[in-house]
Amino acid sequence: xxxxxxxxxxxxxxxxxxxxxxxxxxxFQAAGISEKAVPAADEDALTMGYEAAIxxxxxxxLEGTDVxxxxxxxxxxxxxEGDLTARLGAMLAVSESATxxxxxxxxxxxxxxxxxxxxxxxxxxxxxxxxxxxxxxxVGHPDGELDHAxxxxxxxxxxxxxxxxxxADRAEFARPYPGTRFRNTGDDETQGLGVTQYDRxxxxxxIGGAVAELEREPDPEAAxxxxxxxxxxxxxxGAAGVDTDDIQAAATVHDLGDLGAASVPVSLAAALAAxxxxxxxxxxxxxxxxxxxxxxxAGDVPARIDLEGEDTLSYAEYLRQRGxxxxxxxxxxxxxxxxxxxxxxxxxxxxxxxxxCPDCGALSFPPTGACDGCGTLDAAESxxxxxxxxxxxxxxxxxxxxxxEFASHQSRSGDYAAAIVALDAAADDRxxxxxxxxxxxxxxxxxxxxxxxxxxxxxxxVSVPAMxxxxxxxxxxxxxxxxTTIRRIYxxxxxTRYGFKIRPQTP
Numbered sequence: 001x002x003x004x005x006x007x008x009x010x011x012x013x014x015x016x017x018x019x020x021x022x023x024x025x026x027x028f029q030a031a032g033i034s035e036k037a038v039p040a041a042d043e044d045a046l047t048m049g050y051e052a053a054i055x056x057x058x059x060x061x062l063e064g065t066d067v068x069x070x071x072x073x074x075x076x077x078x079x080x081e082g083d084l085t086a087r088l089g090a091m092l093a094v095s096e097s098a099t100x101x102x103x104x105x106x107x108x109x110x111x112x113x114x115x116x117x118x119x120x121x122x123x124x125x126x127x128x129x130x131x132x133x134x135x136x137x138x139v140g141h142p143d144g145e146l147d148h149a150x151x152x153x154x155x156x157x158x159x160x161x162x163x164x165x166x167x168a169d170r171a172e173f174a175r176p177y178p179g180t181r182f183r184n185t186g187d188d189e190t191q192g193l194g195v196t197q198y199d200r201x202x203x204x205x206x207i208g209g210a211v212a213e214l215e216r217e218p219d220p221e222a223a224x225x226x227x228x229x230x231x232x233x234x235x236x237x238g239a240a241g242v243d244t245d246d247i248q249a250a251a252t253v254h255d256l257g258d259l260g261a262a263s264v265p266v267s268l269a270a271a272l273a274a275x276x277x278x279x280x281x282x283x284x285x286x287x288x289x290x291x292x293x294x295x296x297x298a299g300d301v302p303a304r305i306d307l308e309g310e311d312t313l314s315y316a317e318y319l320r321q322r323g324x325x326x327x328x329x330x331x332x333x334x335x336x337x338x339x340x341x342x343x344x345x346x347x348x349x350x351x352x353x354x355x356x357c358p359d360c361g362a363l364s365f366p367p368t369g370a371c372d373g374c375g376t377l378d379a380a381e382s383x384x385x386x387x388x389x390x391x392x393x394x395x396x397x398x399x400x401x402x403x404x405e406f407a408s409h410q411s412r413s414g415d416y417a418a419a420i421v422a423l424d425a426a427a428d429d430r431x432x433x434x435x436x437x438x439x440x441x442x443x444x445x446x447x448x449x450x451x452x453x454x455x456x457x458x459x460x461x462v463s464v465p466a467m468x469x470x471x472x473x474x475x476x477x478x479x480x481x482x483x484t485t486i487r488r489i490y491x492x493x494x495x496t497r498y499g500f501k502i503r504p505q506t507p
Contacts, residue, residue, distance in 0.1 A: 002121040007268075008053065009304075010155075011266075011308075012039045013040070014311050018033060033257055035257075037152045037259075037309060038313060040321060040470070041320075041323070045077060047487050049074070050486050057092070058304055070098055072103070093351055099120065107284065117157075130159040134261055136154075136262040136263075139322070145229070146191065146258075150260075151256045151257025153252075165296070166297075169216060171210050173213055175206055176287070181286035200235060207284055208238075208239030218241060219278070221246070226282065226283050226290075227263050233251065337497070345366065350498070350500070352386075355380025356380055363425060385426060390479060392421060395418055397417070405490045409490060418468070423462055423464055476502075481504075483502065
């Protein structure tokens with residue numbers, strides 16, 4: 001019986017309140033939502049999915065190489081055509097031969113991915129590890145109920161043959177209800193016909209139909225119900241056979257908004273992290289279809305859940321982060337990096353792959369050419385940096401100061417930090433003897449020294465340029481400790497470049 005063995009969840013740091021919408025429009029149409037999560041200018045479904053995935057893997061004490069089956073689900077993919085699991089897998093260091101699936105086109109996509117993951121685990125008699133990643137950031141018309149409710153967030157579940165949270169039962173149901181919620185080809189904004197009674201009937205009947213197909217009547221401690229707003233899930237309580245208190249126990253919509261395909265996975269991850277003993281999880285996808293899962297837990301589920309917001313936006317700032325009120329890229333283009341050149345640098349940009357000289361041990365980033373430390377032409381040994389470091393120099397990029405390729409980002413995000421960071425060597429590289437680096441061969445791009453007892457070298461570093469994210473520029477200062485994450489860098493020729501950025505290191 002397939003089990004959830006670890007979970008991770010992530011939401012962006014930005015929040016906008018119902019009051020901010022009321023001040024801008026004179027009304028707020030998202031019933032039951034007090035505030036919602038807002039993606040930053042350099043975030044999208046793929047980067048949020050990465051954030052949730054690394055948290056789930058850390059909670060499970062697994063590496064990307066341990067994943068046999070990878071799924072990514074979203075109703076708002078960054079590209080309409082393209083296998084996003086190729087990029088996500090590379091970011092996580094998942095084997096290139098691992099099985100991969102993309103699920104999209106519906107807010108039901110997240111539970112469709114979980115369903116397929118269960119099938120994959122059940123079909124593998126020798127045991128396997130599946131990673132199901134769901135992220136979403138729906139968008140509607142600025143003065144519409146869909147946009148007023150639309151939040152952003154991601155969740156990742158590790159599935160294995162046995163573990164603390166068993167998926168004891170599951171069922172699905174579909175009935176045609178066209179026009180309840182849809183996004184036409186070529187459109188960015190989700191819309192609906194706004195026929196209230198019709199929408200409610202589609203929602204409650206489809207959810208009730210999935211629950212009725214379960215083999216046993218649920219009696220959960222918490223009910224995770226798809227949440228297009230803060231009231232509709234409670235209207236489905238009777239159809240799902242649960243109390244409104246059961247729904248309230250697992251609800252995240254009131255503080256995060258409508259998370260689309262991630263609505264059920266994020267609330268499920270939060271409920272599991274809270275130690276909930278039995279959970280009914282039911283998704284809904286307009287059109288309409290639903291999936292129902294009954295989970296029983298017997299022990300703590302390892303979890304890393306980051307759902308707290310830090311920065312509140314005004315409505316104008318909200319529109320700017322969305323790119324609604326910003327200008328396009330300036331004429332003249334900017335520095336050109338071809339897609340093939342960028343592809344060759346993906347190991348460095350995604351996983352901080354550096355080179356270590358086989359003769360003197362000096363680190364180089366990127367690992368190309370002769371060693372700057374000793375001049376050897378011998379091929380460098382590939383090593384991955386730790387993803388943490390120390391700020392060596394920093395400045396603030398303001399309007400008019402960004403290179404053309406970053407001007408659109410600066411227009412949306414506002415001022416950002418640009419820094420030189422001494423990134424740490426990986427943990428298994430820090431205890432290497434540093435004597436070879438104390439003989440004057442260093443070139444200034446890497447450092448080494450002795451501990452007070454003289455036994456081993458202190459962590460060696462390599463200096464790299466990086467953009468700041470997740471904090472205002474004044475949050476970065478020389479000597480501060482930082483960590484890396486992956487975000488959007490810029491888009492050129494219609495292709496978004498993703499790579500590492502830095503943010504203040506979490507305790």
